[in-house]
Amino acid sequence: MKRVVITSCGVVSPIGIGHEQFLKGLQAEPPSLTRPSFFETKGCSEEGVLELVGFNASDYIEGKGLRSLDRNTKIAMAATSLALGKSGLSEEQRRKVGMVLGTMFGSMTSISDFNLESIQNGPLSVSPMLFPNTVINSPTSQVNIRFGLSGLSATLSSCNTSSLDALGYACQMIQTGMADALLAGGSEELCSLSYHALDRFKLLGTAEEDHPPPAEGAAILLLEEFDHAVRRGSPILAEIRGQANTFAPDQKTDSQNALQRSIEASLAEAGLHAQDINQFFSSVSGFPWQRRLTSALVARLLPNAKTMRKDLQRYLGESFGALGSLTLAAALGPLNDQVSNANGPEHILLGGVGYFGNASALVLTRSQTWGEA
Amino acid sequence: MKRVVITGLGVVSPLGCEREEFFTNLLEGRSGVEQITSFDCSGLRSNLGGIVKGFEPGRYLTPEEQIKTGLSAQYAIAATAQALEQSGLLQNGVAPRDIGVSLGTTMGEAQVTYQIDQVAALKGIDQVPGQLYLQRPPGAMATSLARKFGFGGPNNMIPTACAAGNYAIGNSFDLIQSGRVKAMVTGGADCLSISAVYGFNRLNSLTPDQVRPFDRNRKGILVGEGAGILVLEEYEQALARGAKIIAEVLGYGISCSTYHMITPDPQARGAVSAINKALQRAGVDKNHIGYISAHGTGTLANDKAETKAIKQVFGDRAGEIPISSIKSMLGHMMGAASAVEALTCALVVQRQLVPPTINYQDPDPECDLDYVPNYARKAEVDYALSNAYAFGANDSTVLIGKFQERRQ
Known part of the structure; x- marks a missing residue:
């Protein structure tokens, strides 16, 4: 691959x-x-x-x-x-x-x-x-x-x-x-x-x-x-190790399950375990109950992940389809922060579930060539 | 790499709302074009369109579901129901939660969009019913379909205009071939779009009478509607559950000429690139291609450029390959067009029958290939290409092969 x-x-x-x-x-x-x-x-x-x-x-x-x-x-x-x-x-x-x-x-x-x-x-x-x-x-x-x-x-x-x-x-x-x-x-x-x-x-x-x-x-x-x-000698900001999306046919009862399946599939593609994830960025807007459900799932599923920037929505707003990539741009910050990088995150997971039941997750990993570029 | 086979086909079209009726009408060279009566076409170059007839939403959706579901999604759901029934996918062994959806569209729910704008203009934006907002995002088509059948796999909406069906099929092919999912419901759908009819009219792209792809006197397109759906499956799974395999998806290619938002590249660079990528991905020798379903819109520029692309790729052999444009019979079904054309390729390789290009009377010296004029024919077709191009210089080709247990 x-x-x-x-x-x-x-x-x-x-x-x-x-x-x-x-x-x-x-x-x-x-x-x-x-x-x-x-x-x-x-x-x-x-x-x-x-x-x-x-x-x-x-x-x-x-x-x-x-x-x-x-x-x-x-x-x-x-x-x-x-x-x-x-x-x-x-x-x-x-x-x-x-x-x-x-x-x-x-x-x-x-x-x-x-x-x-x-x-x-x-x-x-x-x-x-x-x-x-x-x-x-x-x-x-x-x-x-x-x-x-x-x-x-x-x-x-x-x-x-x-x-x-x-x-x-x-x-x-x-x-x-x-x-x-x-x-x-x-x-x-x-x-x-x-x-x-x-x-x-x-x-x-x-x-x-x-x-x-x-x-x-x-x-x-x-x-x-x-x-x-x-x-071509390009600096590498991060690596995308895995991404998966799923759907919740019944929004109320399936949202959590759909997100869990997305997270598990993206981890499998990345070749990582749940405990490898250091940080989680909520990156899909949805109903308030979907955001709470996401937090609860992450706490249960990703034991070592800190949920980052809970206030991110105040900065990025309801930017609908753009929110995922804006959040990824935000996540590149800690991955490339030269001051804190020695103790910084190695693997970040972005994800969430939206109004219509679409769930998605993406695994981002710090560049192994960091500092060499 | 996993093999990807087709086990179900469903269609809602101007030539029928059942697969067999549709293909029989294609082979008989019938026209599905008729007068548009659902909105005002007075003063336009044409009041004709490829209109779906005899669609019975009640066969597939409850009255409550019909209210909550836009017409494009209704077409897609009806076509999916047919394709699922043929495939037997839900009857033996595959959990709906493991099935994904990838759909293409040009306009999404164009009639919903128009209705919202009408209410906003005439009554005020605060009078727009909330239910219409829920149908407004293009992605709601794919979610409505998945919700109806309980599909919990990947859910992708790919609105790449008139090539969207090919993109969706390609996306589904990738997801299965890479082992991410074992079955996908894929294709494209669009209902008749008022803005498309009015827009193409102002571009002088509507033909005043019939669509005549590749004919010297071709004058343009007619806007159509409908849906085409294919059930794609990982081969071993289809085999294990005893599914009847219709054909195999072997590869696809997408490219972008960057020439112009509307006008096709006269050098056809994107089209050539898409065909070559599809051949390379499939590992099929170009000399084995036995049929091409053309994009064939019936505009001067498209048909000339597409002919050039085919000649460039196939050289001296270009004239030996049967090429037809089923848009001559259906009109341009927008986001559904390439899905219906790919679906037709699956039937062609399965039955060894090639549909015609109708309304073809006067050969154009610049379009001098074998367009299967006016009458269907038998042909030996092991491999078929389906070309689709779109606004925004989106170029695509899907390669479909006759099913063989052992592939060389």
Whole structure:
């Protein structure tokens, strides 16, 4: 089985843009919530959001043609640009790279705006320029096209576990030889419909009320086959040792079992035992009862794992399909912290179970070449 | 490496909501295209579509389940029920908890999305029924299907537009071949999308009458709907439980031309790469390919580029391979299209019968291969390729082989 390592990371998050700024943001005071600046929340609870205030994609992406892109695409593209910028890939190597993006919704705003145009002004009024933005894979493909990433293009949309599953899918692509290197992660935009949906199900609120605030952002990782990374002399941030996802057909009664099966399968793929895991990062948003169930399961199943950053949701918010990759970007911090690394974690498990019953787990291991890069 | 076999097929399509009815109609060269009556098409280049007829959701879902399940997921569930019945997977020995789902779609629940936007525009966003929000994420299609049958294995939704079915089949193939799971329910589904019809109309991509893939006078696509589902299993398990094996999935390839969001790469680089990856993964000599199910949308650009890709890969032998586009009969079933086409390849290698490309009258000098014009034929097909391309330069090919106990 080919080994898959992470060699670069780009993050666009309300707490910091760029991986270093993001990690600094995690050490700072919790970010302030704001009222959404680009959609109405009339009639909803007014609890605030974690918005990319003042985000300007052209600060991170060169060239023209950004205007017709939707917000989710711009967020994903900026995070990709940051990851590529730090990757050390040559132009030729970059062309062979592919993209695997997890997103729960694609761009709901693009789809709704397109529909609204026809509802209000008739079918002939819709814009042919904006039609391609209505396919759910649009953010992924726009990134492929912008950066000339011809390896492959895939989108995973498995609800709250979208980006963890996208990372797992990318690992599979590398392990089977479909690609040597892939950008993978998740991206999500804030929008009116998701805000109203959270309000409808009484899931708006602050972390203190056990509901993370609605949020947006993206984390894109460069995954490489181990030998490929070593050959080009790339620093290795961590290794993905295993990933698995499962489903809870009956949410209420099967969620815990589904998550347990995901954790066990990811450990088996990693060739590790439950007691090898040093830290656990909850990385899937779900109902409060699902988060409590996750904590109880981890305490029982992973005896040596400290549950890390219980306040993470206050920093990353309800970022839906992007949350898994944002959490992974956060977990790279302790794995690569040179000050504490001597006693730091060796194996981290990320996972959780979401609103719809999707469960996912991913095992991350400190690079054995740490310090040699 | 584990072998991956197909033990069940199910289809909901404009040519029938049962597998045998569907394949018989394909072989007879019937058209499933008819007038769209469910929404306003006045002023469009075409008011035709590949419409599902005779779908009876009550056969598969309770009234309460129908309310909670979008039409795309309903199609997928109906096709799954057929495929499961044929495979006997749940009757002998496989626990539903161990079965996974990987589905493709272009638009997800397009009708739900449109309904939400309609209510929001006309009555106010606070009037949108909560039930619609639950059907809105594309991933809800795969979870609805898994919930209905109690499937607890991997649950993946892969919305890679019109190539999505191939992606889902490829994903399922990987999961079984690597030993992560022993059985997958896979394929694609999409209901008729208002925004797709309106969008393709504004791109001038709708043909005013019939879909004529590879014909000199082809004028574009017609949007269709439906679902295609395949039950894939690890070979030893299928053998042990005495399942009747229909065909074998041998490999697949995906690539990205990066040329343009909508327009196919005239050099067909992604398409060539996808075919070559599929051949390499399967370990099949290209000279043994006996049939190609074309993406064959009926647009000028696609059919020309796809012909070029086939010529580039197969060289002088390209003209000897029967190639057909069943979109000539079904319209473009969006995220279901490639699943239904792969499913058709499984039936082709099993029965040694190749469906035609209908509406083919006038050969195009730039599309000069054997497109099986208008009439089905018998053919010796050990290996079949199913091509699918999509918005966003997603290129894919699945390779399906006739089942042989000992593979060379």
